[in-house]
Amino acid sequence: MIKFPKEFVWGVATSSYQIEGAVNEDGRTPSIWDTFSKTEGKTYNGHTGDVACDHYHRYKEDVEIMKEIGVKAYRFSIAWPRIFPEEGKYNPKGMDFYKRLVDELLKRDITPAATIYHWDLPKWAYDKRGGWLNRDSVKWYVEYATKLFEELGDAIPLWITHNEPWCASILSYGIGEHAPGHKNYREALIAAHHILLSHGEAVKAFREMNIKGSKIGITLNLTPVYPASEKEEDKLAAQYADGFSNRWFLDPIFKGNYPEDMMELYSKIIGEFDFIKEGDLETISVPIDFLGVNYYTRGIVKYDEESMLKAENVPGPGKRTEMGWEISPESLYDLLKRLDREYTKLPMYITENGAAFKDEVTEDGRVRDDERIEYIKEHLKAAAKFIEEGGNLKGYFVWSLMDNFEWVHGYSKRFGIVYVDYETQKRILKDSALWYKEVILSNSIEY
Numbered sequence: 001m002i003k004f005p006k007e008f009v010w011g012v013a014t015s016s017y018q019i020e021g022a023v024n025e026d027g028r029t030p031s032i033w034d035t036f037s038k039t040e041g042k043t044y045n046g047h048t049g050d051v052a053c054d055h056y057h058r059y060k061e062d063v064e065i066m067k068e069i070g071v072k073a074y075r076f077s078i079a080w081p082r083i084f085p086e087e088g089k090y091n092p093k094g095m096d097f098y099k100r101l102v103d104e105l106l107k108r109d110i111t112p113a114a115t116i117y118h119w120d121l122p123k124w125a126y127d128k129r130g131g132w133l134n135r136d137s138v139k140w141y142v143e144y145a146t147k148l149f150e151e152l153g154d155a156i157p158l159w160i161t162h163n164e165p166w167c168a169s170i171l172s173y174g175i176g177e178h179a180p181g182h183k184n185y186r187e188a189l190i191a192a193h194h195i196l197l198s199h200g201e202a203v204k205a206f207r208e209m210n211i212k213g214s215k216i217g218i219t220l221n222l223t224p225v226y227p228a229s230e231k232e233e234d235k236l237a238a239q240y241a242d243g244f245s246n247r248w249f250l251d252p253i254f255k256g257n258y259p260e261d262m263m264e265l266y267s268k269i270i271g272e273f274d275f276i277k278e279g280d281l282e283t284i285s286v287p288i289d290f291l292g293v294n295y296y297t298r299g300i301v302k303y304d305e306e307s308m309l310k311a312e313n314v315p316g317p318g319k320r321t322e323m324g325w326e327i328s329p330e331s332l333y334d335l336l337k338r339l340d341r342e343y344t345k346l347p348m349y350i351t352e353n354g355a356a357f358k359d360e361v362t363e364d365g366r367v368r369d370d371e372r373i374e375y376i377k378e379h380l381k382a383a384a385k386f387i388e389e390g391g392n393l394k395g396y397f398v399w400s401l402m403d404n405f406e407w408v409h410g411y412s413k414r415f416g417i418v419y420v421d422y423e424t425q426k427r428i429l430k431d432s433a434l435w436y437k438e439v440i441l442s443n444s445i446e447y
């Protein structure tokens with residue numbers, strides 16, 4: 001048996017657009033994910049978040065389910081277009097939903113952990129010169145974040161400025177797979193910079209407001225990258241791939257600069273970094289209270305002269321989830337060790353970890369998701385080893401509480417520990433939820 005520290009935070013995570021539905025209610029206006037998902041060919045079978053898990057109407061039942069599982073904390077995100085449906089126009093009705101949700105959580109002793117931005121940028125912001133491409137986005141974001149701090153501030157012990165800036169910038173403005181679907185690397189790096197800058201400015205605003213008992217941090221998606229061989233050229237490929245996925249975000253936040261090797265590489269592709277203004281990096285690197293880590297898989301690369309990053313992905317030997325991602329719990333351990341060694345001794349939370357598998361409801365009404373249990377268990381073992389060695393890991397949030405709108409994959413991929421029947425909106429606790437309940441109750445996992 002492996003015991004976890006007494007105060008270890010056992011959580012589950014979701015995000016607004018993926019679960020809420022009710023996209024036209026109480027004054028909400030569209031986000032870039034509404035328009036993107038309604039554009040032909042962008043998501044699996046044209047799925048959208050219009051209804052999703054109907055959480056906007058069923059939040060009480062969902063909090064009840066969390067209580068049943070026994071979770072200590074719930075990480076959710078707030079939909080910006082509910083709070084500011086138009087530029088500069090605050091919508092108290094939109095805020096009310098989160099007040100009710102937070103009340104419900106607090107009543108049941110579940111700690112709310114709120115993500116301010118989990119990709120549902122208001123369409124109005126996008127319409128003003130591309131959203132994050134426009135430096136004014138920083139101002140809009142800070143106005144939004146400040147309103148949240150004013151209205152919900154101390155009721156929320158953990159504030160997360162951004163979820164996965166890499167996805168919100170590189171995947172969205174560079175690779176074009178996520179909304180708004182641009183394919184331009186210069187834009188990707190501009191968006192990344194403004195997102196990071198908005199993070200720093202929001203942290204500053206938060207400090208000025210002196211909100212008692214609340215902490216603020218950021219969640220990054222981090223993918224440890226390994227060279228396919230010991231060859232120097234493969235090591236160089238891994239260095240660049242690591243710069244691309246990890247250091248481009250970690251370095252400015254913790255070291256106050258962008259990595260030089262990447263600046264050099266990128267400058268050949270995007271030209272001048274004239275969008276970085278004096279003082280920006282000081283702002284981006286203002287001290288935070290914790291780091292959120294989203295971890296799903298690792299990468300293995302070999303040298304490829306032709307590719308932008310000089311790196312080509314090589315499939316790893318491990319088993320895969322339904323997404324095709326290699327399962328590699330040891331890499332989570334490596335990642336945490338590296339963060340501790342090279343970046344920070346601050347508290348860390350695993351703000352997402354989990355897996356999609358083919359789940360089926362059997363005749364007896366159960367979902368036997370042994371593979372998911374195995375996945376979570378192995379990752380928890382890696383986390384426990386890190387803690388045993390003195391690592392400052394404070395909590396773990398399963399992605400996800402329930403099956404939901406998995407972005408471009410729509411509803412075809414199920415990450416939940418609770419099954420959602422989208423026809424009836426009925427929720428069923430999967431075996432993994434029942435197992436997680438035991439883990440939380442005993443504060444331990446069995447070998």
Ligand code: LGS
Nearest residue numbers: 015163164167221296297325352399406
């Ligand atoms: O639902 C999203 C989950 C699912 O998997 C969530 O909204 C995001 O915050 C997060 O990005 N999520 C996620 N990420 C896994 C990314 C792994 C990429 C590996 C690609 C290898 C080819």
